[in-house]
Amino acid sequence: MITVNNLKKSFGDNEVLKDINLQIKPQEVVVIIGPSGSGKSTCLRCMNLLESITAGEVHIEGVNLTDKNTDINQIRTEVGMVFQQFNLFPHKSVLENITLAPIKVRKWSKEKANKVALDLLEKVNLSEKANAYPDSLSGGQKQRVAIARALAMEPKIMLFDEPTSALDPEMVGEVLDVMKQLAKEGMTMVVVTHEMGFAREVGDRVIFMDEGYIIEENVPEKLFDFPSHERTKSFLSKVL
Amino acid sequence: MQGLYDWILNDSGIRIDVIIEYFPLFMKGTLYTLGISISGILIGCILGLIIAFGKMSRLMPIRLPFVWYINFFRGTPLLVQILIIHFGVTPLFIAGASPIKAVISAIIALSLNSAAYLAEIYRAGIQSIDKGQVEAGRSLGMNKVQTMSYIVLPQSIKRMIPPFGNEFITLIKDSSLASVIAAPELLYWARAVNGKFFIVWESLLFIALIYLVITLSLTYLLNYIEKRWNIDDNR
Ligand SMILES: Nc1ncnc2c1ncn2[C@@H]1O[C@H](COP(=O)(O)OP(=O)(O)OP(=O)(O)O)[C@@H](O)[C@H]1O
Ligand SMILES: [Mg+2]
Numbered sequence: 001m002i003t004v005n006n007l008k009k010s011f012g013d014n015e016v017l018k019d020i021n022l023q024i025k026p027q028e029v030v031v032i033i034g035p036s037g038s039g040k041s042t043c044l045r046c047m048n049l050l051e052s053i054t055a056g057e058v059h060i061e062g063v064n065l066t067d068k069n070t071d072i073n074q075i076r077t078e079v080g081m082v083f084q085q086f087n088l089f090p091h092k093s094v095l096e097n098i099t100l101a102p103i104k105v106r107k108w109s110k111e112k113a114n115k116v117a118l119d120l121l122e123k124v125n126l127s128e129k130a131n132a133y134p135d136s137l138s139g140g141q142k143q144r145v146a147i148a149r150a151l152a153m154e155p156k157i158m159l160f161d162e163p164t165s166a167l168d169p170e171m172v173g174e175v176l177d178v179m180k181q182l183a184k185e186g187m188t189m190v191v192v193t194h195e196m197g198f199a200r201e202v203g204d205r206v207i208f209m210d211e212g213y214i215i216e217e218n219v220p221e222k223l224f225d226f227p228s229h230e231r232t233k234s235f236l237s238k239v240l
Numbered sequence: 241m242q243g244l245y246d247w248i249l250n251d252s253g254i255r256i257d258v259i260i261e262y263f264p265l266f267m268k269g270t271l272y273t274l275g276i277s278i279s280g281i282l283i284g285c286i287l288g289l290i291i292a293f294g295k296m297s298r299l300m301p302i303r304l305p306f307v308w309y310i311n312f313f314r315g316t317p318l319l320v321q322i323l324i325i326h327f328g329v330t331p332l333f334i335a336g337a338s339p340i341k342a343v344i345s346a347i348i349a350l351s352l353n354s355a356a357y358l359a360e361i362y363r364a365g366i367q368s369i370d371k372g373q374v375e376a377g378r379s380l381g382m383n384k385v386q387t388m389s390y391i392v393l394p395q396s397i398k399r400m401i402p403p404f405g406n407e408f409i410t411l412i413k414d415s416s417l418a419s420v421i422a423a424p425e426l427l428y429w430a431r432a433v434n435g436k437f438f439i440v441w442e443s444l445l446f447i448a449l450i451y452l453v454i455t456l457s458l459t460y461l462l463n464y465i466e467k468r469w470n471i472d473d474n475r
Pocket of ligand 2: 162
């Protein structure tokens with residue numbers, strides 16, 4: 001579903017991703033962990049071309065993102081993204097946040113978009129907030145709206161970049177619950193997170209990145225309990 | 241009270257009668273001043289938006305002409321620009337000399353000039369919006385234009401209103417420079433009346449008062465809009 005071949009990414013002289021190779025199968029939940037600055041976000045953002053790719057290739061469902069003829073907006077409708085800072089549209093109500101892209105990009109009627117949005121709000125337990133504005137929501141509520149907004153486009157893949165890192169501890173659970181539910185329903189997910197419990201419980205595979213390389217990848221039990229590289233061991237000893 | 245009134249009218253030497261006699265011309269001048277300013281700001285708004293996007297282009301060859309457009313119109317005196325346009329540009333498509341030609345020259349000059357200032361206001365407003373907003377829009381599959389028009393511009397317009405208002409007020413005052421090319425706006429009539437009656441104070445103070453009424457009304461209106469907007473925003 002996602003194939004990354006020899007991906008390299010530099011910001012100026014700073015090579016942030018050095019040689020990333022990665023395959024993600026449909027319905028797989030892949031968790032990326034690693035120290036700050038190791039390139040996790042950059043790697044994720046290359047998968048929907050929020051960062052341009054310096055060298056190598058990323059294929060989404062067989063479509064080469066770096067091909068000049070690829071319609072990147074089309075690809076992005078299939079790849080939802082959830083950000084650490086939520087990035088809700090403050091001038092729009094919760095409902096409008098969710099329906100904007102389906103109406104403008106998918107060309108759905110307002111009725112259809114509203115119906116889908118209300119169903120999604122029910123799913124993330126925020127039905128009563130449909131007409132609220134983002135400023136009036138708590139962090140956990142904002143992030144659940146952001147997830148609903150991404151899901152409204154009916155993506156095939158969801159990317160999460162530290163979705164709970166900006167939240168107060170008591171709100172982390174409600175967001176992770178929504179993500180767990182999504183995983184159970186068979187969504188293909190790539191999740192950058194520091195929530196090792198979530199990685200262990202939901203992840204099919206965990207990838208450990210450091211200094212622009214994938215150091216090690218394995219099923220969670222093996223990676224967490226029997227890491228094979230020194231760097232993985234020392235990272236895990238600090239966070240677990 | 242009546243005595244003071246009579247004194248001003250008849251014995252003070254203040255030529256209120258001239259103001260009263262030429263009142264219709266002053267009103268006509270006011271209309272031209274407003275017409276030139278409003279046309280200037282409207283055309284300037286549209287041009288300014290284009291220039292702002294041009295200046296924000298990532299491609300150097302596209303960016304450069306817009307950068308220099310802004311440099312030129314902000315770095316040279318408006319009066320010089322008005323003269324260049326009136327004697328150099330407008331004659332290319334309007335022959336002879338007529339008040340309407342001067343008005344058109346004034347509108348062109350003020351539009352081009354305000355576009356340069358407005359472009360910088362747009363740019364600052366657009367760039368003040370968090371990058372995450374654009375990323376969220378793009379990640380949902382919206383293209384650049386959609387992201388700009390549904391997400392970035394609606395949020396930045398509120399921040400642009402105060403500097404926009406200042407620019408409009410500046411433009412109204414600067415439209416008086418068009419009197420130099422005999423556009424029949426307020427200052428033109430004041431100087432005409434002064435020349436005819438050899439007076440100074442009466443008509444100049446009178447038009448100053450008119451400018452003041454216009455600019456203060458506008459300030460008041462803008463404050464009102466801004467306040468309304470903030471109230472709407474704190475839903
Ligand atoms: N837009 C950018 N311009 C220049 N350098 C950048 C940019 N974005 C990221 N970097 C650099 O790339 C490196 C990797 O950043 P990245 O955000 O991918 O790390 P990360 O693993 O997500 O870290 P964190 O856990 O702190 O989020 C860092 O050294 C960062 O300074
Ligand atoms: Mg990151």
